[in-house]
Amino acid sequence: MTADHSHSHDHTHPHPVNEDDDMDLTEHEAKFLALKAMLIEQGILDAAEIQARVEVNELKTPHQAARMVARAWVDPAYKARMMADAKQAALELDIPVTEAALVALENTPDLHNVIVCTLCSCYPRSLLGEPPAFYVSKAYRSRTVREPRRVLREFGLTLPEETEIRVHDSNADLRYVVLPQRPDGTEGLSESDLAALVPRDALIGCAFAKTPS
Amino acid sequence: MSTRLVSDIGGKPAGDIPREERRQLFWEKxxxxxxxxxxxxxxxxxDEFRRAVEEMSEEEYGRSYLYGRRLDGWLRLLFExxxxxxxxxxxRTAQILASGSRDHV
Amino acid sequence: MSEVAFADGARVRIVDLGKPGHVRTPQYVRGKVGVIERFGGTYENPEDRAYGRGRGTAVQLFRVRLRQRDIWPDYPGCEADTLEIEIYEHWLRPEPTGEAQ
Structure with a gap:
């Protein structure tokens, strides 16, 4: 971001700061700006509701799913409810869920779950926000169903042959979240400290939870 | 074999998975x-949106990325x-591109 | 609500309906055999929903578990590795018990 950026003219109305103002306008952005202007002029949307929605979406981050994981690690009854119905378990923690259904997948020493959407970019956005670049890449979408062990090795996860790898193609109406294994040496940690050990990729099955430093 | 959708790429050979984090741009949000x-x-x-994306040509789909597909798929639906x-x-797009400015929107 | 079409654990074959247009059954699982992992609920058929809401009939969705070796004969992983995918009922047929091909 530029340090000394300033507009050469005054705005008569406040609007959110565009942190990409120093980047050249691309054709895609121009097409979007044209669309947005037309939708506003036609009275279909207004700028305030767009901004309000951006702010709602910003609350969707991997921390939401990490909170569920931490609770499941410390509370077996919650974990049982999460495994039975992850959507209800999210709502229980006041996480708003827009997906029709959420399924939690528990990783154990014997079973490692990993999530992919081969047909598009289905992702549990209420719990994790927008998907990372690797998840939406055509290479991840193509290869994860065909050679998951190799893909996971590229992510630094080498799993023993005895561990079953189970790939979940998130191809239709359900959405998934991985419940990673609780790391050793985390006894007695608070829920918020535990949640901090759960990186985004562990919630997709592409990483392990971190061990406390 | 029936026609394969352009988006149906599960199992196809592919190269390296990009691992760099990509910050979401303001306009994408x-x-x-x-x-x-x-x-x-x-x-x-x-599913209407998914269908609109699947109507892209293989070539268009091949060089597209997530937010470009989202925009183009939605535009297709809104035109339709x-x-x-x-x-x-x-x-309007041409006018904005020619001005090179985001400010008049 | 109508009865659930397949019980958990039932062997099924994912068929290739050869249907043009928007479908959610990817090519790589067509013709393959697996077992029902769970019933995933009832949804408006996406093959119709893709052309406007309210056009489709309600269809049941199932989670099907397949052995990777049954999907890819030359699968480069372990025997026990599996894959799960969501398939709507009209793409599924009961499969007699026996070795998956």
Whole structure:
């Protein structure tokens, strides 16, 4: 971001700061700006509701799913409810869920779950926000169903042959979240400290939870 | 074998998975907000959007990326159902590109 | 609500309906055999929903578990590895018990 950026003219109305103002306008952005202007002029949307929605979406981050994981690690009854119905378990923690259904997948020493959407970019956005670049890449979408062990090795996860790898193609109406294994040496940690050990990729099955430093 | 959708790439040979984090751009965040609002206001389903994306040519799909596909798929739907006039949108886009400025929107 | 079409654990074959247009059954699982992992609920058929809401009939969705070796004969992983995918009922047929091919 530029340090000394300033507009050469005054705005008569406040609007959110565009942190990409120093980047050249691309054709895609121009097409979007044209669309947005037309939708506003036609009275279909207004700028305030767009901004309000951006702010709602910003609350969707991997921390939401990490909170569920931490609770499941410390509370077996919650974990049982999460495994039975992850959507209800999210709502229980006041996480708003827009997906029709959420399924939690528990990783154990014997079973490692990993999530992919081969047909598009289905992702549990209420719990994790927008998907990372690797998840939406055509290479991840193509290869994860065909050679998951190799893909996971590229992510630094080498799993023993005895561990079953189970790939979940998130191809239709359900959405998934991985419940990673609780790391050793985390006894007695608070829920918020535990949640901090759960990186985004562990919630997709592409990483392990971190061990406390 | 039946026709394979351009988006149906599971199992196809592919190269390295990009591992660099990519920051979501300002306009991309706005796009998501806009399409979230439109899908409820205009009652457009996820499958309509998916179908619109699948109507891209293989070549178009091949070089597209997530937010470009989202925008183009939605534009296709909005042109199709008459919400947005395609010619007026093209003219407006050209005008914005020519000005090189985001400020008049 | 109508009865659930397949019980958990039932062997099924994912068929290739050869249907043009928007479908959610990817090519790589067509013709393959697996077992029902769970019933995933009832949804408006996406093959119709893709052309406007309210056009489709309600269809049941199932989670099907397949052995990777049954999907890819030359699968480069372990025997026990599996894959799960969501398939709507009209793409599924009961499969007699026996070795998956």
């Amino acid at each position: 706005q796009l998501i907000a806009v399409v979230n609002l439109l899908s409820s206001k205009l009652d457009i389903t996820l 159902n008459g919400t947005i006039d395609a010619d007026a949108h093209a003219a």
